[in-house]
Amino acid sequence: MRLAAALLSLVLAAPLSAQSSMTIPPIDNTWWKHAVIYEIYPRSFQDSNGDGIGDLVGITRRLDYLEALGVDAIWISPMYPSPQVDFGYDISDYENVDPQYGTLADFDRLVAEANKHHIRVILDWVVNHTSDRHKWFLESSSSKSNPKRDWYVWNPGKKVDGKTVPPNNWESVFGGSAWEMSPKTKEFYYHDFYKQQPDLNWRNPAVERAMFEGMQFWMDRGVAGYRLDAVPTLFEDTQLRDEPVKPGVNKQGDVNLDDVYTNNLPEVHDVMRRMRAMVAKYPGDRVLIGETYLPNIAEVDKWYGGEKKDELQLPMDTIIGFSSSTLDAARFRKQLTDVETGVHGSQPLLVFDNHDNERSTDRYTVGIQDPVAKDHIAKLLATMLLTARDTALMYYGEELGMTTATPTRKEDVKDPIGITGWPAEKGRDGERTPMQWDSSPQAGFSTTAKTWLPVAPNYTTLNVQAELADPNSLLNWHKKLIKMRRTRDSVRDGGMMMLDESNQSVLSYVRYLPGHHAIVISLNMTDKPQTISLDLAAAKIPPTGPEGYVLRTLQATDTELNAVTTAHFTLPPYATWIGEVQVPK
Structure with a gap:
């Protein structure tokens, strides 16, 4: 032509x-509409006291790096007190800091220092469930007449052949029945995740008030917003109907179910509207981000509030980054167009990496051995993330091309889902290994000989120090792209x-x-x-x-x-x- x-x-x-x-x-200068948001898994970012576990002081020490990268906000995965069954996603106190991560004073200092570096702090807010050691559940499980009994989802079960069994076929994400018998009251409580993570009953207004008060506690300390964990799972079918069975079994060995009665029920949108209104009372454009794995853009649009835009500002569009791991120009074109045209002009939030999925550098390079090709693919994905019209969500180490270091032995697995599902499901440890800062022992993450997860073997060559010195590195590629987002008005606002x-x-x-x-x-x-x-x-x-x-x-x-x-x-x-x-x- x-x-x-x-x-x-x-x-x-x-x-x-x-x-x-x-x-x-x-043109809209609302900060989160132009932001690069960087997820930090606190156990794995920087250990400041030599115990092998990352902490808040460690994050504070690395703010210079984050500012130089061009990060606008950090999202910190749960750092609240927790028994750590699911590494912080089982919270026992929503208004404090787990001692292994530091203190409230450490958190306040992190927020203050981050502000000096022009970086906002976003917290992970686990809305669906608590730890079974949370005081609310300890009360709820103590007796059927306790005032907090209906803060969780309880059921007496049903009789089958003279035995008391769960009321239906609902399954836990971590394997087995989603119902666990409480020894004190001889009734079942519902847990969509691990049995130590009982689901809250969001049909009880007292639960909503308590959770909103917890959010206000942190916003009063300067938090810029929340990433809402597993937020589509807040409600369950009141009739407790069995979920439809699909062909095959999952990696836990359970039959596959269609989760139509436990996921994305319409009542959740009423909560989101009330949460948005509560957060909007605070100055500074506080933001609500949703962990929203949804099947199509029409469902994503509902989480914005559709045309009214009165729910989440940034539900994650995981369709683009996670629905497939094949480089497919036609697919990406369609999906980018879908989110550009199908959400009533709301701001897309794109993401390719997080703490629950194999790293994109591995997912999108299956079968490719050529290191140049792998580097090019990583740069291609970064370009799509950082030059599309979107808010960009990154995961620590993504800018380096950190790889997935999956355990090879079951006895080395720390992740609950890997323990229950081995060997078909090896868990999420591989994408949670310590940040690779330099080529010194333990990659500059810690001074101890044994970290909570082993540092990935490639740290001696793949690390921040080495990539900063290489003008063609993936890290410097990210820095140039992020600078382009800020300085090129067509990319920023166009x-x-x-x-x-x-x-x-x-x-x-x-x-x-x-x-x-x-x-x-x-x-x-x-x-x-x-x-x-x-x-x-x-x-x-x-x-x-x-x-x-x-x-x-x-x-x-x-x-x-x-x-x-x-x-x-x-x-x-x-x-x-x-x-x-x-x-x-």
């Missing part, structure tokens, strides 16, 4: 034409439109804000070179005049791409190219 200059011309200082199919969102939409091998899109350089991104998702011709006029940006346009490379994985000046060029395997459209001289 011939690339006539008039057809491909772009302008930098004129409004879009009326026929444009690119939507330019209103619209987004797909280009070359029939291309099954290369994902291309343009970011544009009137009055600023348009930014073009092309990502080769195959192991073969791909020659592309981008019809930039599809973005309906008016022509600059008879002199046409000029492209200039801003960032690329391959040096030969630095010479790109037109919209017709060849991308090497797994290559990323980012360029700007310039006014010709």
Whole structure:
């Protein structure tokens, strides 16, 4: 196809034409709409006292690094008092700090120091369940007449062949029945997760009040918002109907069930609206982020509150990052378009890595041995995350390309789901190994010889110190992309439109804000070179005049791409190219 200059011309200082199919969102300086949010698993980030476990003082010591990376907010996984059955997701006190992580004074200092580094602190808020050692459950389980009895989900069970059995077939995520008999009262309590994590009864208004008061406790200490753990599971079917059985068994050896009666029930949206209204009373644009694994964009939109936008500001769109681990330009194009057009203009929140999933550097490179190809794929994913119109959620070590170090022996597993599901399910220890700071013993994470999880073997070459010294490293790639998000107005505030939409091998899109350089991104998702011709006029940006346009490379994985000046060029395997459209001289 011939690339006539008039057809491909772009302008930098004129409004879009009326026929444009690119939507330019209103400029909104609300902090979380432009943020890079960085999840910290506190056990694994930095140990400050030599006990092999990361802590709050350790996080504080690494704020310089986080600021230099360009992080706007840190989300700290649960650091509250806990028996640590599920490493903090079994909370025994919502208004304190677990001694192994530090003290309330340490937390207050972290918030104050983070503020000096222009970094906000977001906490994980476990809304679905508590620890069975929480004072609420200790009271609730003490007798059937206790005032807190209905703070949890209790049932006497049913008789089958003279035996008392659970009331239905509901299963725990960690294996086996989701019902556990309490020895004191001889009734069953419901637990969607481990048996030491009894589910709260959110149909009781007293539970909601108590949980909201806990959130207020931390917001009064300066917390910028919450990531709500397992939030779609707050309600269960009051009729306790059996869930439909699906073919096969899961990794725990249990039959597969369709969780229609225990997940994403409509009542949860009433709670979200009330929670949003409560949080909105605080200054500073406090934010609510949802752990929302949902099947399609229509369901994601409901968690924003649809057109009213009165529920979560940022439900996670996990469809893009976790629904598949195949590099597929058509899939990514569709899913990015879905979230761009299907959430009533709300801000997308994209994520490729977290503490519950194998790291993306492994998921998206299965069967690939070439280290250059792996590096290119990691840079490709980072580019999609950080140049799309979204709030970007990262996981510690993602910027280094940290890999998943899964235990090879059951006796080494710490994660409950890995213990109950071995060997089909090996657990989540592999994506939770200590942060790799340098090549010293224990990767600079700790001074002790034995850390809570072993440091990944590749730490001697894959670490912050080494990557900072390498201008072509994945870490420096992230730093450049994050700087681009902040300094290029078209990426920060502009619209987004797909280009070359029939291309099954290369994902291309343009970011544009009137009055600023348009930014073009092309990502080769195959192991073969791909020659592309981008019809930039599809973005309906008016022509600059008879002199046409000029492209200039801003960032690329391959040096030969630095010479790109037109919209017709060849991308090497797994290559990323980012360029700007310039006014010709």
